[in-house]
Amino acid sequence: MKKLLPFAAIAMLVLGACAQAGSAQNGPAKVTVTMSEWSVKMTQTTLPAGQVTFALKNDGKLTHELAILKTDLPHNKIPARVEDATKVQEIGIIGEIEDVEAGLTKTDVFDLVPGNYVLICNEVSHYQAGMHLAFVVK
Numbered sequence: 412m413k414k415l416l417p418f419a420a421i422a423m424l425v426l427g428a429c430a431q432a433g434s435a436q437n438g439p440a441k442v443t444v445t446m447s448e449w450s451v452k453m454t455q456t457t458l459p460a461g462q463v464t465f466a467l468k469n470d471g472k473l474t475h476e477l478a479i480l481k482t483d484l485p486h487n488k489i490p491a492r493v494e495d496a497t498k499v500q501e502i503g504i505i506g507e508i509e510d511v512e513a514g515l516t517k518t519d520v521f522d523l524v525p526g527n528y529v530l531i532c533n534e535v536s537h538y539q540a541g542m543h544l545a546f547v548v549k
């Protein structure tokens with residue numbers, strides 16, 4: 412009987428892994444955002460509601476960051492800050508991945524409800540240089 416215990420433990424691990432894979436079938440729960448000067452790309456711009464893993468990959472030479480805004484504003488119409496026009500107002504911010512240095516990738520998980528979103532880089536003047544993108548959660 413003692414020898415059965417390790418098998419039971421392995422079986423539970425395998426079942427756990429299957430359960431995780433199963434939930435991914437409902438929709439991709441992971442998206443990669445690639446940033447460089449001066450662009451933002453996403454592997455897909457329609458995401459399923461719920462927990463979504465964002466991997467921010469910095470393919471550029473400067474430090475970039477990702478801020479997720481839940482807003483119906485067009486992605487190129489986010490207003491500048493009054494006190495510092497080199498950055499925009501983080502309207503409806505639900506999370507961010509801060510300061511990813513060149514060549515690195517940082518990952519975080521965000522809980523998304525259905526709606527319209529804008530993804531921006533809010534390092535100094537990066538938004539104005541074109542680092543913004545719209546995506547939808549359904």
Ligand SMILES: [Cu+2]
Nearest residue numbers: 475532534537
């Ligand atoms: Cu940037």
